[in-house]
Amino acid sequence: MSGTKIEEKLFQNRYLVDAGRPHIKVRAHDAPSEELRALVDICPAGCYTETDKGTVEIVADGCMECGTCRIVTQETGEIEWNYPRGGYGVLFKFG
Amino acid sequence: MSLEVFDAIVIGAGPAGNAAAYTLAKSGLKVLQLERGEYAGSKNVQGAILYADALEKLMPDFREDAPLERHIVEQRMWMMDDNSHTGMHYRSDSFNEEKPNRYTIIRSQFDRWFNRRVREAGAVVLCETTVTELLKDTNGRVIGVKTDRHGDAILADVVILAEGVNGLVGQRAGLRQELQPAHVALAVKEMHFLPEEVIAARFNLKGDEGVVIEAMGTITKGMVGTAFLYTNRESISVGIGCMVQDLAENRVSSSALLEAFKAHPSIRSLLEGSEVREYAAHLIPEGGYKAVPQLYGEGWLVVGDAAHFVNAVHREGSNLAMTSGRIAAETVVWLKRRREACSAENLAEYRRRLEASFVMKDLKKYRGIPALLHRNKHFLDLYPRIASRAAQIWLRVDGVDKRSKEGEIVRDLRAARGWRGLVGDAFKVARAWR
Numbered sequence: 001m002s003g004t005k006i007e008e009k010l011f012q013n014r015y016l017v018d019a020g021r022p023h024i025k026v027r028a029h030d031a032p033s034e035e036l037r038a039l040v041d042i043c044p045a046g047c048y049t050e051t052d053k054g055t056v057e058i059v060a061d062g063c064m065e066c067g068t069c070r071i072v073t074q075e076t077g078e079i080e081w082n083y084p085r086g087g088y089g090v091l092f093k094f095g
Numbered sequence: 096m097s098l099e100v101f102d103a104i105v106i107g108a109g110p111a112g113n114a115a116a117y118t119l120a121k122s123g124l125k126v127l128q129l130e131r132g133e134y135a136g137s138k139n140v141q142g143a144i145l146y147a148d149a150l151e152k153l154m155p156d157f158r159e160d161a162p163l164e165r166h167i168v169e170q171r172m173w174m175m176d177d178n179s180h181t182g183m184h185y186r187s188d189s190f191n192e193e194k195p196n197r198y199t200i201i202r203s204q205f206d207r208w209f210n211r212r213v214r215e216a217g218a219v220v221l222c223e224t225t226v227t228e229l230l231k232d233t234n235g236r237v238i239g240v241k242t243d244r245h246g247d248a249i250l251a252d253v254v255i256l257a258e259g260v261n262g263l264v265g266q267r268a269g270l271r272q273e274l275q276p277a278h279v280a281l282a283v284k285e286m287h288f289l290p291e292e293v294i295a296a297r298f299n300l301k302g303d304e305g306v307v308i309e310a311m312g313t314i315t316k317g318m319v320g321t322a323f324l325y326t327n328r329e330s331i332s333v334g335i336g337c338m339v340q341d342l343a344e345n346r347v348s349s350s351a352l353l354e355a356f357k358a359h360p361s362i363r364s365l366l367e368g369s370e371v372r373e374y375a376a377h378l379i380p381e382g383g384y385k386a387v388p389q390l391y392g393e394g395w396l397v398v399g400d401a402a403h404f405v406n407a408v409h410r411e412g413s414n415l416a417m418t419s420g421r422i423a424a425e426t427v428v429w430l431k432r433r434r435e436a437c438s439a440e441n442l443a444e445y446r447r448r449l450e451a452s453f454v455m456k457d458l459k460k461y462r463g464i465p466a467l468l469h470r471n472k473h474f475l476d477l478y479p480r481i482a483s484r485a486a487q488i489w490l491r492v493d494g495v496d497k498r499s500k501e502g503e504i505v506r507d508l509r510a511a512r513g514w515r516g517l518v519g520d521a522f523k524v525a526r527a528w529r
Contacts, residue, residue: 006350009285009374016133041346044283044376065138066376067261067274068281072343074273083131083263085243087223091137094286094330094373095202 006046010062018088022060024069025080032056033076039069064090101127101251103427104240105218106226106264108135110413111399112257113209114153114420120216122428127249128210128218129242131225136206139259140284140377141413142325142332144307145200149414153421154212158194162204164327165305166195169298173361174479175312175322180361181482191304199305199325199332201286229254229268229395236438237268237394253427253437254395257420260378262401270395271388276343277469278382278403280320282336283349285357287369291329297365298326309410312479314356316347319468319475322356323410324365331366333357336379338469349376381407384462390449391442396423404454408461415454422448463527471523473512481511 024047026036036056039048045062048069058079070081083089105116108130116128132138144167150157169186190196214220224244232238239250256265260279265271289297298306308324315321320337335352342349357366380386380403387403390396398404399416406415426445427437435441449455468474485504495503508517 006348009350009371012371012373013375035343038343038346041348042281042342044281044349046350064140064374064376065261066281067378068339068342068376070261071274071276071279071339071378081263083225083261086131086225087133089138091133092140092203092373092375094204095136095138095140095143095206095375 006044007062010045013062013064014091014093015061016088016091017061018085021085022058023082023084023089024058024060024063026056026058027078027080029055029078033073033078035073035076036078038072042072043069099249101125101249102431103127103253103255103424104129104249104251105255105257106240107257107259107399107401108132108210108213108220108222109139109206109257109259109399109416110209111401111416111420112255113206113213114149114417115255115257115398115424116213116218116220117153117209117216118421118424119427120213120218122424123217124428124431126218127251128213128220129224129226129240130210130220130222132222134207134222135210135220136203139202139206140282140375141202142284142323142334142410143200143202143205143413144325144410145198145205146411146414147194147196147198149417149421151194153417160208162200162208164199164201165300165303166190167197167199167307168300168304169306171306171308173308173310173312174482175310175314175359175361176480176483177313178360179483179486180310180312181479181486199307199327201327201330226258226264229264229270231268235393237392240264252394253442255420255423255427256395256397256401257399257416258401260380260400262397265397265401270392270397274378274380275382275386276340277338278380278386278465279339280336280379280381280407281339281342281349281376282334282379283353283374283376284332284334285353285371285375286373287331287333287366287371288329289331289369293368294326294329294331300326303328310356311475313476314359315352315475316345317472317476318342318345318347319472321410324362330372331369333362333366338381339378379407379412380405381465383407383465384455384458385465387458390446391439393439394437396426396442396445398423404458406457406461408464409457411457418452418454419449422452422454460529461527467523467527471520474520477511481508
């Protein structure tokens with residue numbers, strides 16, 4: 001990874017976080033599938049991280065609602081993806 | 096609102112939804128448009144280029160107050176390798192016309208403006224309202240929607256789904272399948288701000304003239320994808336996209352690809368000193384004709400990105416969205432005037448009209464391209480390198496005679512791909528292009 005970190009990029013963005021109601025959830029698992037592990041690298045907002053136990057977790061606050069994670073894991077069913085409630089989530093200033 | 100029945104409900108306020116809602120409202124139909132964002136455009140991302148023709152067909156006077164950035168006078172197509180680009184540029188003063196053909200736009204501003212026009216035309220627009228499900232009657236006919244804002248059902252004679260690439264409402268209602276990783280690209284984009292005069296000087300522009308760069312090559316690291324750089328009035332949109340399947344298989348971060356693209360010697364100096372004010376990501380449905388889902392059914396139609404209407408070869412999408420939105424709405428208006436129901440049989444007219452338009456004709460023409468690129472990833476890696484090496488040999492003046500240089504270029508081509516490979520590639524491209 002080179003240059004600006006993703007967190008710094010997201011800092012420029014505008015969000016209205018629906019506190020306590022994340023729109024994406026990772027289902028409890030012992031070992032993640034290849035697809036779920038790939039999200040740690042490919043999520044453009046860097047929302048997915050690998051824990052010490054080798055599981056994958058998500059903090060969806062910086063999510064740009066692109067949908068990549070839902071599409072990649074559609075066969076494994078490891079994540080639950082919904083739109084945020086109306087008005088919440090990312091609010092693109094320019095888009 | 097629970098017992099009010101609309102002529103039509105439009106889900107989404109992007110180019111497709113706005114075009115549909117505007118056309119319906121202009122024709123005097125009772126329209127409800129639902130948008131999950133805080134305002135129309137707040138969830139939408141595009142490069143973005145507006146193709147005037149599709150909008151002109153809806154509102155010929157749009158130039159009077161639409162938020163347009165620059166009209167495009169120059170198109171650069173770049174094949175990039177690690178430290179060079181081989182380009183084809185086309186610039187013409189004839190693009191400085193009274194009614195320019197292409198403009199750069201900023202989507203959140205543009206969609207907001209478009210949606211204001213939709214309201215002025217008489218549609219009821221509710222933002223911050225996420226549609227949670229389609230309502231069906233016992234025969235499976237779509238009769239309305241449920242939202243997260245009003246507990247009650249909202250009923251309509253027809254529902255037009257303009258919900259974008261992440262069309263969960265239609266998917267969950269079983270109208271179409273989830274997108275396939277091989278059919279969808281993930282693009283990331285940044286907005287770089289610079290003073291207007293700096294952009295003018297860097298790109299050799301005067302007034303509202305603009306330049307767009309479309310790039311491909313080793314910048315996508317052997318994956319299928321493209322990058323772009325568009326000049327807005329006081330900002331530059333720069334981004335890169337690759338197929339989701341390729342990104343997942345190679346575990347590559349789009350954000351890192353964008354950083355590398357920005358650092359490329361051909362791009363870096365164009366962005367120097369800019370202030371980044373937004374980082375965005377969005378999917379683009381690039382599966383082409385073969386990925387187009389069922390487009391209509393009992394009481395529903397699907398338009399725009401949700402219907403997979405993107406011509407990836409020509410980087411067109413918003414014009415297909417507006418055109419499909421308009422044609423869907425015109426079909427509904429036509430049925431209403433004839434006092435006919437919005438049944439699947441009658442709504443099949445939408446597909447017939449689309450087939451007669453450039454939307455389906457272009458998608459059909461390029462139906463073989465997505466699979467071609469998927470199976471021939473070297474196109475975007477090998478050929479830019481070959482072109483760059485050939486240019487190096489040809490342009491360096493080093494005492495070697497020109498006939499020897501020509502021989503070296505030909506030998507290089509042959510070594511890189513072989514005659515059989517070259518002829519095969521040419522044949523494959525010609526067949527997919529025709």
